[in-house]
Amino acid sequence: MKSEAKDQLIQKLLSRKEELIELCSNLLKINSENPEGDSTEITQFIDEYLKEAGLETKIYEAAPKRFNLISEIKGEGNKRMILCGHTDTVPAGDRSKWSFDPFSGEVKDGYLLGRGASDMKGGVAGIVFAMAFLKKEGISLPGNLTLALVPDEECGDIYGVPWLLKNNHLSADGALIAEPASPLNPTIGQKGSCCFKVTVYGKPGHGSLAPFAGRSAIVDCMRAIKEVQTVTDLEIKIPEDVLPLIDLSNEYIRGSGMKGYDKVLKKITCNVGTIKGGTSSNVVADKCEVQFDCRLPFGTTQEEVYDYVKTKLNQLGIDYSIERFGFRSNANYTPAEDPICKSVVDNISYVKNDHGYGVLQWACSDARHFREYNIPVLQYGPAETETIHGFDERVKVQDVVDCALVYVLAALDFLQA
CATH class of the missing domain: 3.30.70.360 (Alpha-Beta Plaits)
Structure with a gap:
């Protein structure tokens, strides 16, 4: 996309950023701790949100109360991209050690507060909003964009991405997982x-x-x-x-x-x-x-x-x-030269007005499953890294907004390349 077209899209999205912030806040209010692994409420909420935007959805119950949700925007070409995220979080733990209610979804001092804010409801809000935004704005896509939300990443990682891939519910030429990352550094490989x-x-x-x-x-x-x-x-x-x-x-x-x-x-x-x-x-x-x-x-x-x-x-x-x-x-990665990496990194640099580049992650994630099926993938999502899985988890509002911008622009660039 040319810079002028990107700038126009950015302004359109920014004019609706309060909707994005409210969406993220509402996701944080829903308890989706794993274990127990019950994704019923959060899946229903997102399903209704997407349908109100005019999108169709498919829901697969891979195990009792573990729901995978898929929604697709079909474009003119055959190229395919996946936006992926997990709806489960680790438990909040001892609530007396939190300085706020971990399920308040409060917005305070430029932060969204609550369990999962960084891992990864900030990212989930961004990819869900990106899909709804593209649909509501009637933006014509040069290829097919799929949203995949999974219930089982934090405990076991059985009934989410690998289940969808194994059962032929997902395929693509590239994928982006909205997992937490540095603002300028998506993770393109994992140990x-x-x-x-x-x-x-x-x-x-x-x-x-x-x-x-x-x-x-x-x-x-x-x-x-x-x-x-x-x-x-x-x-x-x-x-x-x-x-x-x-x-x-x-x-x-x-x-x-x-x-x-x-x-x-x-x-x-x-x-x-x-x-x-x-x-x-x-x-x-x-x-x-x-x-x-x-x-x-x-x-x-x-x-x-x-x-x-x-x-x-x-x-x-x-x-x-x-x-x-x-x-x-085993350790795995997607080369920085791959089109999916270039599309995301280029738009991180554009949105942040700074040099972005991909790095390795010392943990592991759902990315390995996509690579097992020869789907190039990287991870990029908003995060206050030091609060992940800890007490007083939070994420910057601005980072949630910036990531949503990157998701929209990267999808359009990747699909038309």
Whole structure:
């Protein structure tokens, strides 16, 4: 699109930004915590909003109370793009630690407040509004634009994007996920993930005789944890083709003031997430379970990490079992030169009047599923990063508005290219 046409569209959208802010506020008022994973209310609300804008919708219940919503604007050409987001949030947790009601949807001091504001109801509001805006304004699209809202990203990631792709409800030439990102830096790649639970078995005995009686599963588990954590010390040979992207991403990390974090893109990280063991203080523990979350850089795989962990545990001479769970993926990315990346980054630069560029993310996301189906994808959404999954989650109103502008302009540019 030419600059003059973009500027006209921007002014039209800005004239209706209060509608966008109200939409985001209303989404924040709806409790869509996962677990429990009930997306009924939020799906119904968005469904009604889209229908009022003149859009048709399709709703798929992939599991009880887990609803996927799809809406499409058909254009003149055959090129296809997806705008994607998840409607579930992590739980609000201890509400006494919030300085405001996490489901108030309050707008205060330039921020939208509430659970999911940054992850990712600000982004969901932007892509939903973008679809409604294009429909209401009667803007002719040069291709087909699909909105996909999924209920299951925060816990398990089974009944959302992978379910839609597996059941042939989604296909496209490019996709944008409205996940939180830096204002100038969409994430065009993610590390892999390998989550597993180690259960260590001991021999019970009277606590007054430990360590001379029985064998403590907890003590053995402590040894196991120490060995598993050595996975971070492994030297990984990073493929040559991704080194420039990693170097660029590390420049971004250092420039953002995140000291020490520039190591994570070349290392396997290992988080000891939960531990549960024993029955009583006066009983030698016969069982102990610990859950690990490892994130994998380019240059290694889930199987390699899993095999390394088992080798280390076997050397300890302990009685244990190991079981995988949760997110599973190897590191993956979409080249910055891909048309979907260029369309989004170019319009970030245009809207922000500053230089935007894509970076790698040290976590993982729904993006990997699109790439498994050969759909190029990147992530860009409004966020106050330090509040994500924490108390007092919030997002800047201006960032929500700017992202909505990028979604509209990027869709038009990508579909006509």
